Amino acid sequence: MTKKKKSRILVFILSLLCYLGLTSFTDIQELIAGIIVSLIVSLIAGRFLLQNDKFVKHFLRIFKAIKYLFLFLWEMAKANIHVAYLVLHPDLPIKPGIVKIKSNLKNDSSITALANSITLTPGTLTIDVNDENHDLYIHCIDVKSENVLINTNTIGGKFEKLLAEVFE
Amino acid sequence: MIDKIGMFFICTGILFDFFGVLGLVRLPDVYNRLQAATKCVTFGSAGILFGVFLIQGFNSFGFKAILGIAFLFLTSPVSAHAIARSAHKSGVPMADVTVVDQYKDDLELKGD
Incomplete structure (x- = not known):
């Protein structure tokens, strides 16, 4: 998996968690809307989070x-x-x-x-x-x-x- | 019980916000006032938001409060730094009680 992909996935997960925290998740429509928004965010800005591979390696x-x-x-x-x-x-x-x-x-x-x-x-x-x-x-x-x-x-x-x- | 702890945090936060404002009025120059504004007010506001989080728990209000603390801690020192640096660059004088200014000394050294 390339660096950009890893970065995009991490951004997707983080933004989805933020979205769910902010909206106080109650039904399935909000979840779907959150997934769509997070996908758009991770496609546009996802590649900037991880600048080097070491970050993932030393996650501890x-x-x-x-x-x-x-x-x-x-x-x-x-x-x-x-x-x-x-x-x-x-x-x-x-x-x-x-x-x-x-x-x-x-x-x-x-x-x-x-x-x-x-x-x-x-x-x-x-x-x-x-x-x-x-x-x-x-x-x-x-x-x-x-x-x-x-x-x-x-x-x-x-x-x-x-x-x-x-x-x- | 958790409500009382939350109230305690909110009261402490308001107290420190008050100290910050008092410092803003009493201290002599821009740099010293920024000290009061960055420290007391950041800590006080973070205390208030943390109290709100304790009372509300993990719902949308509490989560927003936690996010607020994170962004407050990230942005407040940066803005203080920017204001102090630009004040120094544009030649705002320091108070008479100032004992040392090694920044100015180094800048003059570089200029020569």
Whole structure:
């Protein structure tokens, strides 16, 4: 089976599941309409989902992705309490600034995931990514240090190891 | 029981949305305000949607709530990133309390 076919079948199944979830499936007419719509979608846009064969081969990575999701949610909860504390404090004890961190991740999707995770965690916001050497520029609401290596460990270090396992 | 847990999530979500709005008003410049807007509001809205999912269960409402959380988590950091980058490129000044700006330093290094 070719890559495009696999991709089309996966898109068909996913869009059918989405359709059934959204319409709260009650009778056979909805099922038929869903199958027709999903077929059209998978014929038009189906070939874009899978870009390489490795994705199917390493499907077990989904467990690592779930582990990552839990780590991420925990970090995000902590982030929110921290930012809420800063906002509620009468003196606004903030020390904002833009710092640079290094990243070892190579492919585009993992860097996107890292940048998005950083944006959603403790007082940090990704501003730009350097395409050549994969440096990330982070706006921190509470800068702890100006050293690149220390910041790499404290801001990106938590996620980077797990993300490397999930995506690469 | 599950209704009460759902209500708890909705209340927490509203609380965090409130913190986010408060931050939007109190913090000094664009970048700091984006911090409050991306984090507190994303987490708060996700909490509300998750509470709705718990109360409704796996029917069409609950499924839409879960889809809403997924798209919120995917789109909110991207839009914050785009706004922050364009603000920096068009020269919006940072607040006086700012301690370091390594992005500007690197851009100047590249320009020379």
